[in-house]
Amino acid sequence: MKLYHNPASPFVRKVRVVALECGVADQLQLEEIALTPVSTPDTLQADNPLGKIPSLVLDNGQCLYDSRVICEYLDTEFKGGLIPATGDARWQALRLQATADGFCDAAVLVRYEGFVRPEDKQWSGWIDGQLNKCRRALDVLESESSTFGDRCDIGTLSVAIALEYFDFRNADEQWRKKAPSLAAWYEAFSQRKSLQQTKPA
Ligand code: 99T
Numbered sequence: 001m002k003l004y005h006n007p008a009s010p011f012v013r014k015v016r017v018v019a020l021e022c023g024v025a026d027q028l029q030l031e032e033i034a035l036t037p038v039s040t041p042d043t044l045q046a047d048n049p050l051g052k053i054p055s056l057v058l059d060n061g062q063c064l065y066d067s068r069v070i071c072e073y074l075d076t077e078f079k080g081g082l083i084p085a086t087g088d089a090r091w092q093a094l095r096l097q098a099t100a101d102g103f104c105d106a107a108v109l110v111r112y113e114g115f116v117r118p119e120d121k122q123w124s125g126w127i128d129g130q131l132n133k134c135r136r137a138l139d140v141l142e143s144e145s146s147t148f149g150d151r152c153d154i155g156t157l158s159v160a161i162a163l164e165y166f167d168f169r170n171a172d173e174q175w176r177k178k179a180p181s182l183a184a185w186y187e188a189f190s191q192r193k194s195l196q197q198t199k200p201a
Pocket of ligand 1: 008010038111
């Protein structure tokens, strides 16, 4: 399986972590690409019309995207047990994943506003609006963190990855000061092998 990837992407990292947890990381052939919303390599466009990563080309040539679909594919096909099948556990895990992914979507838009959009067209109101989504999500995660324990599922893995991405791109936000319980959970949970092995440089 070929995975279009970039080490900076939290969505790609989620896929790599799930592959490690499922014991199939060695089946991923990593194809590193650089991209922004206004410059997408032709090879990726040919496989994914949306031109986003992660995109996973299966051995039968079919391309899967986005990260949630790829993670569900890996977890189902290789029996990772990271996405509970039914009941409260399922909806809690998927909701947590949605919170973490939305957090990353907002942080990535902040990154693109500063890095891709020409300086004279940048809008601080847009950046504030996106950062406020992250801040509100952090408040919710802080209030729920006492229920995480050492649970490892698609939700808790996604949260850990989102927090590390925030450290990587938005260190000045100093999220730990506002979310001490979440920070304590993260310190322990982020020692997990799959997370250590995929840390962004
Ligand atoms: O928006 C684009 O055209 C290119 N951007 C991406 O492909 C980003 C890379 S993260 N990926 C996504 O936005 C995927 C989101 C999707 N819902 C999923 O797969 O879950 C780049 C981060 C960085 O460079 O800091």
